[in-house]
Amino acid sequence: MKTTHTTPRQVHVTETLDVQTVERELSRLWMENAGRARAEDEVEETAVMRARVLNLLVYVSSDAALGEVNELLSEVTGAHPCRAIVMLAEREREDLDIEMFVSSYCQAVDVAEERRLCGEQLTLRACGRFAVELPSAAEPLLVPDLPVFLWWRDRPRLNDRVFRKLSHAADRVVFDSADFLEPHKDLLALDSLLQKERAAHTGISDLNWARLTSWRGLLASFYDVREYRAALDNINRVRIEYVAPASVKEEIAPKALILAGWLASRLGWRVADTQREEKDDEARRKVLMERDGRKIVVEFQSVERSQTMNGWIARIELSADAPSARLLFVVARSEDGRYLETRTTTNDEERASRLLVGGDKTEAELLGRELEILGHDRIYEEAVRSAALILEALEA
Amino acid sequence: MTSPTETIENPLRAGIRLERTAEPCVVTIFGATGDLTKRKLVPALYSLMQQRLLPAEFAILGFSRPEMTDEEFRARLREAFMEYGDKETFDEAVWESFANGMFYMSGDFADANAFQTLRSRLEAIDNERGTEGNRIFYLSTAPSFFGLISEQLGKAGLNESEGWTRIIVEKPFGHDLESARGLNSELAAVFQEEQVYRIDHYLGKETVQNLLVFRFANSIFEPLWNRQYIDHVQITNAEAIGVEGRGAYYEEAGVVRDMIQNHVFQVTSLIAMEPPASLSANGVRDEKIKAMQAVRPIPLKSVDEFAVRGQYGAGYVLGDTVPGYREEPGVSPSSSTETFAAIKLYFDNWRWAGVPFYIRSGKRLPKRVTEIAIQFKEVPHRLFTETDEPLEPNVLVIRIQPNEGITLRFGAKLPGQMMRIRWVNMDFRYGSSFGVHTPEAYERLLLDCILGDSTLYARRDMTERGWEIVTPILDAWKRSATDFPNYEAGTWGPKAAFDLIERDGRHWRRL
Numbered sequence: 001m002k003t004t005h006t007t008p009r010q011v012h013v014t015e016t017l018d019v020q021t022v023e024r025e026l027s028r029l030w031m032e033n034a035g036r037a038r039a040e041d042e043v044e045e046t047a048v049m050r051a052r053v054l055n056l057l058v059y060v061s062s063d064a065a066l067g068e069v070n071e072l073l074s075e076v077t078g079a080h081p082c083r084a085i086v087m088l089a090e091r092e093r094e095d096l097d098i099e100m101f102v103s104s105y106c107q108a109v110d111v112a113e114e115r116r117l118c119g120e121q122l123t124l125r126a127c128g129r130f131a132v133e134l135p136s137a138a139e140p141l142l143v144p145d146l147p148v149f150l151w152w153r154d155r156p157r158l159n160d161r162v163f164r165k166l167s168h169a170a171d172r173v174v175f176d177s178a179d180f181l182e183p184h185k186d187l188l189a190l191d192s193l194l195q196k197e198r199a200a201h202t203g204i205s206d207l208n209w210a211r212l213t214s215w216r217g218l219l220a221s222f223y224d225v226r227e228y229r230a231a232l233d234n235i236n237r238v239r240i241e242y243v244a245p246a247s248v249k250e251e252i253a254p255k256a257l258i259l260a261g262w263l264a265s266r267l268g269w270r271v272a273d274t275q276r277e278e279k280d281d282e283a284r285r286k287v288l289m290e291r292d293g294r295k296i297v298v299e300f301q302s303v304e305r306s307q308t309m310n311g312w313i314a315r316i317e318l319s320a321d322a323p324s325a326r327l328l329f330v331v332a333r334s335e336d337g338r339y340l341e342t343r344t345t346t347n348d349e350e351r352a353s354r355l356l357v358g359g360d361k362t363e364a365e366l367l368g369r370e371l372e373i374l375g376h377d378r379i380y381e382e383a384v385r386s387a388a389l390i391l392e393a394l395e396a
Numbered sequence: 397m398t399s400p401t402e403t404i405e406n407p408l409r410a411g412i413r414l415e416r417t418a419e420p421c422v423v424t425i426f427g428a429t430g431d432l433t434k435r436k437l438v439p440a441l442y443s444l445m446q447q448r449l450l451p452a453e454f455a456i457l458g459f460s461r462p463e464m465t466d467e468e469f470r471a472r473l474r475e476a477f478m479e480y481g482d483k484e485t486f487d488e489a490v491w492e493s494f495a496n497g498m499f500y501m502s503g504d505f506a507d508a509n510a511f512q513t514l515r516s517r518l519e520a521i522d523n524e525r526g527t528e529g530n531r532i533f534y535l536s537t538a539p540s541f542f543g544l545i546s547e548q549l550g551k552a553g554l555n556e557s558e559g560w561t562r563i564i565v566e567k568p569f570g571h572d573l574e575s576a577r578g579l580n581s582e583l584a585a586v587f588q589e590e591q592v593y594r595i596d597h598y599l600g601k602e603t604v605q606n607l608l609v610f611r612f613a614n615s616i617f618e619p620l621w622n623r624q625y626i627d628h629v630q631i632t633n634a635e636a637i638g639v640e641g642r643g644a645y646y647e648e649a650g651v652v653r654d655m656i657q658n659h660v661f662q663v664t665s666l667i668a669m670e671p672p673a674s675l676s677a678n679g680v681r682d683e684k685i686k687a688m689q690a691v692r693p694i695p696l697k698s699v700d701e702f703a704v705r706g707q708y709g710a711g712y713v714l715g716d717t718v719p720g721y722r723e724e725p726g727v728s729p730s731s732s733t734e735t736f737a738a739i740k741l742y743f744d745n746w747r748w749a750g751v752p753f754y755i756r757s758g759k760r761l762p763k764r765v766t767e768i769a770i771q772f773k774e775v776p777h778r779l780f781t782e783t784d785e786p787l788e789p790n791v792l793v794i795r796i797q798p799n800e801g802i803t804l805r806f807g808a809k810l811p812g813q814m815m816r817i818r819w820v821n822m823d824f825r826y827g828s829s830f831g832v833h834t835p836e837a838y839e840r841l842l843l844d845c846i847l848g849d850s851t852l853y854a855r856r857d858m859t860e861r862g863w864e865i866v867t868p869i870l871d872a873w874k875r876s877a878t879d880f881p882n883y884e885a886g887t888w889g890p891k892a893a894f895d896l897i898e899r900d901g902r903h904w905r906r907l
Contacts, residue, residue, distance in 0.1 A: 213412065214448065216408065216412050217412055217448055218448065219408055220406055220408035220409045220412060221448075221451055221452070223406045223408055224406060224409075224418075224419060224451060225419075225420055225451065225453060225526065225528070226419075226528060227526070227528065229406065232406075232407070232408075263408075266407045266408050266410065267407060267408075339489060339490070342452055344452065344526075351453075351526050352451075352452040352453045352525065352526050353452060353493070354445075354452040354493050354494070355489055355490050355492070355493035356445075356446070356448060356490060356493075357446060357487055357490055377411065378411065379410055379411030379412075380411075
């Protein structure tokens with residue numbers, strides 16, 4: 001369904017925000033929308049339905065990102081009509097006090113019945129030192145009694161004042177650990193944030209974790225097979241091949257660390273010891289883990305792929321020496337990124353394999369999915385905890 | 397709804413926001429060269445595989461009379477997918493990988509040796525594909541073969557295996573009560589009831605499943621869901637199409653056999669049932685059958701008071717001139733088969749005493765629509781007397797197709813000095829609210845069967861109860877003469893259908 005946006009209209013903002021002025025502007029906008037819809041359709045009864053099922057706070061730091069967000073919101077708001085409050089904070093620019101724009105977006109729900117489902121967007125822009133005032137301007141504009149989602153569409157700045165203020169106002173924070181500028185340091189910061197938030201009401205969504213869902217599903221599916229289930233207790237080696245993150249090529253992609261952390265936390269593995277490979281092979285790393293005296297080697301290997309795949313998982317191998325057989329489970333992404341292949345080998349003999357379309361969901365699809373969830377994702381929190389322990393062991 | 401697969405402990409499954417995934421298995425399709433396999437089954441299985449809901453250890457074995465190699469079978473299904481499947485999701489390499497698990501054997505349903513060969517083939521596939529002896533037999537054949545195939549499977553020892561064995565039976569399930577009971581007995585002689593999955597694709601529709609959620613996950617509706625507040629219920633199942641080349645089949649069936657005794661009654665039972673104690677397959681189906689057992693029997697001599705039949709003549713539908721039923725290919729020029737029926741049912745139980753359920757279903761009606769309308773009682777005292785406009789009752793409409801959704805109609809004051817009331821609809825639309833792919837009915841039902849969840853399949857008692865309710869109607873109609881054709885194509889059925897509801901002081905909804 002096509003979404004149409006109205007041209008954003010600037011609202012005069014006094015030094016202290018007047019919420020009533022904003023609401024009045026929105027009411028005017030809605031009356032105009034209804035009038036325009038009637039005129040366009042030449043139908044007296046055209047209905048404009050103003051729908052809001054959530055508040056969506058969005059944080060961006062550049063004009064380019066604002067443009068991308070507007071595009072993405074067109075896709076997302078069809079399924080999640082909301083009041084979107086988009087904050088553009090250009091911190092490096094010259095000081096500029098908050099500017100505000102209001103606009104609406106509509107989607108024809110049913111052409112035959114001339115109904116339009118509409119939501120509204122408030123855009124706040126501030127530069128320089130005024131950027132820190134954005135949370136205090138956005139918060140009063142939230143629609144009461146609706147859940148609040150914060151989509152931090154910028155490099156996650158987990159200790160940043162604006163981030164902290166906005167995340168405290170939100171029921172759920174959505175960010176993307178693929179955007180970490182310093183993956184290792186930021187992952188450790190994420191772990192401490194999650195530990196702090198554990199008792200708080202704010203849930204955390206990581207789009208990078210959402211992208212791992214299909215990998216997790218495929219790995220889990222190996223053990224849905226009765227015959228292989230016992231192998232979970234006999235895994236002795238995990239090898240994760242990843243494409244290095246764009247930001248710091250020498251560091252392990254957060255996705256690879258979180259995937260290893262997920263396996264470790266689900267299967268009850270603890271870090272036992274770490275071993276580095278030779279110095280001339282910096283990208284190759286190993287961690288020794290254990291459970292009930294059984295050793296498991298977790299190995300990370302950087303591989304080359306096209307730039308569009310930076311930070312992606314390329315392949316994962318789980319090896320198990322079960323009493324009856326030697327088992328190898330592999331999920332691999334094709335070189336062009338288009339397919340995922342799963343393969344099971346017993347005593348070097350291939351048992352079952354399949355090829356699946358492996359493209360990731362779009363950012364809008366991932367975000368849309370996260371907007372359906374409130375509350376904590378304990379599995380993610382535990383995966384990040386284990387990932388942080390693995391990382392600490394690697395860096396020890 | 398839980399299933400055995402979901403309860404198996406796999407620590408890696410915890411918290412995965414994925415749909416349910418299935419155990420390894422092989423699906424044997426009898427009648428694999430038929431239309432259903434091409435149009436529905438293979439596209440549904442391919443889609444499930446694309447959504448990663450099927451395991452790598454999965455196979456399809458086609459069983460039919462024509463001679464064909466595995467390769468020819470695969471090529472045939474590929475061609476069919478390109479014609480009937482969703483081409484946008486097609487990927488050559490993925491299809492190749494999927495097709496590696498497709499096999500074919502030719503055989504005659506009457507030949508016991510063919511079933512021994514089938515047994516060997518299945519054992520070989522178990523070894524080759526790791527399908528662990530889990531088997532589904534899908535009877536996609538003419539109903540006359542259901543009993544025979546079931547018997548042959550039993551004789552070949554294929555009604556049980558090292559894993560699990562299930563059998564899916566397509567509709568129509570019998571031609572009348574006697575034949576339905578006969579078929580059930582034939583199946584019961586070989587399979588346990590828990591192994592039998594009688595498909596009713598209506599139950600696979602998302603909105604039908606939503607009825608359970610709507611009724612039992614919302615506390616605001618259930619207190620109103622009874623004779624105290626509901627005046628009556630209308631269930632409409634209208635098709636704009638005619639018999640579409642199935643004249644010969646339809647001549648033997650008619651709308652009561654084809655739609656009402658199965659699909660429409662399934663939906664009716666979901667509206668009328670009591671809250672189940674659990675969402676287990678039998679928890680839900682026990683309550684559905686309990687509700688249908690409360691349907692007041694229609695006495696043979698009073699059928700005309702409770703049921704109306706019709707047959708369309710030539711007319712205009714959706715801007716086209718269309719022939720009458722008797723002019724359709726394969727239809728007798730003096731046919732007395734009904735293409736429309738309206739029935740009034742009462743449920744003699746605590747919840748529904750005195751609340752009529754009006755059901756209508758027909759072909760060549762003005763448009764395709766399936767909906768349930770719950771009409772609430774009028775307010776007890778008329779407060780707004782400034783105008784003579786009648787107060788309309790509140791209506792809750794659950795629309796199953798098209799534009800699946802739920803609408804609540806209520807009165808609101810028109811802006812202005814006058815106290816005038818305008819009736820407005822509050823809409824919830826599936827498509828626009830969730831904007832996600834809703835699975836095809838066959839996808840849902842096939843996956844449910846693989847998962848061992850029979851909630852959305854018809855149980856033996858329900859199929860027989862459907863026939864019990866309509867038997868007096870069919871018997872009475874068989875004995876009396878018709879005035880067919882008695883409604884013009886593109887209209888809402890014969891005048892008698894309007895009389896049926898209007899003599900109770902009510903009206904069919906204008907759709």
